[in-house]
Amino acid sequence: MSAIASPCVGLCSTTLGDRTCRGCQRSDAEIRDWFALAGDERAARMAELDALREAVAGRYLRLVDAAALEAQLKRHRIRFRADQPGLSRAVELLRVGRERIQELARYGLAPTGPGEGLPAAELHARLAAELQAAAEARRLTPLPDRSAESPSCP
Numbered sequence: 247m248s249a250i251a252s253p254c255v256g257l258c259s260t261t262l263g264d265r266t267c268r269g270c271q272r273s274d275a276e277i278r279d280w281f282a283l284a285g286d287e288r289a290a291r292m293a294e295l296d297a298l299r300e301a302v303a304g305r306y307l308r309l310v311d312a313a314a315l316e317a318q319l320k321r322h323r324i325r326f327r328a329d330q331p332g333l334s335r336a337v338e339l340l341r342v343g344r345e346r347i348q349e350l351a352r353y354g355l356a357p358t359g360p361g362e363g364l365p366a367a368e369l370h371a372r373l374a375a376e377l378q379a380a381a382e383a384r385r386l387t388p389l390p391d392r393s394a395e396s397p398s399c400p
Contacts, residue, residue: 251288251327252280253295255338268374269341271295271381292327296334298384302376303333306361306369307350314354315339337373344370 257269258277266273272280272295280288309315309332319326319335324342326335336355340347347366350357361369 251292253292255325255341257341266378266381266385268378271298271377271384273381273385276385294384296331298380299334299337299377300331302380303337303373305359305376306357306364306373307333307336308356308358309333309336309354310351310356311354314352316354318353337377340366340370340373 253270253272254277255269257267259268260266260274260277264274267277270277272291276291283291312332315332315335316326318324319339322339322343324338326338332354336353339353339355344367347353350366357364357369360372364372
C-alpha cells in the first residue's frame with residue numbers, strides 16, 4: 247500500500263486560525279477532508295495548487311536549470327514530489343532557504359520582472375503574500391460538484 251500524497255509542507259497556519267494555509271495554500275476544509283478524497287480528486291487538487299504556485303512564482307522567477315534546483319533541494323533535504331513542477335519546487339526552496347540564499351543562479355533560478363534585484367527573503371515575502379491572496383480567492387470559489395457525475399465502472 248502506498249502513502250497518500252499530500253501538498254502539506256509541515257507549516258500549517260490553519261492551526262493559528264487562518265482559513266487558508268500559508269504553507270500549502272489549501273483551505274481549512276480541504277485539509278480536513280484530504281484523506282476522504284478519492285485519489286484522482288487529490289491529484290487534481292494537487293495539480294491546481296502546483297499551477298497556482300507556478301503562476302505566482304512565474305511572475306518573479308524563471309527556471310533555468312531543473313537539475314540544479316533538484317540537486318539543491320536534495321542537498322538541503324527539502325521535500326518535493328517527483329511530479330512537482332519546477333517553480334512550485336522553487337516556492338519551497340525560498341520558504342526554507344530565504345535567509346541563506348545569496349545567488350539564485352546556484353539553485354537553477356533567475357529572477358525576472360518584479361523579482362529582479364530582490365534578495366531571496368524579499369522575493370519569498372512577495373511570493374508568500376501573493377500566494378496567500380490567491381489561495382484565499384481559491385477558497386472562496388466553490389469547487390465543482392462532482393456528486394452528480396456517474397461513477398466509473400470497474
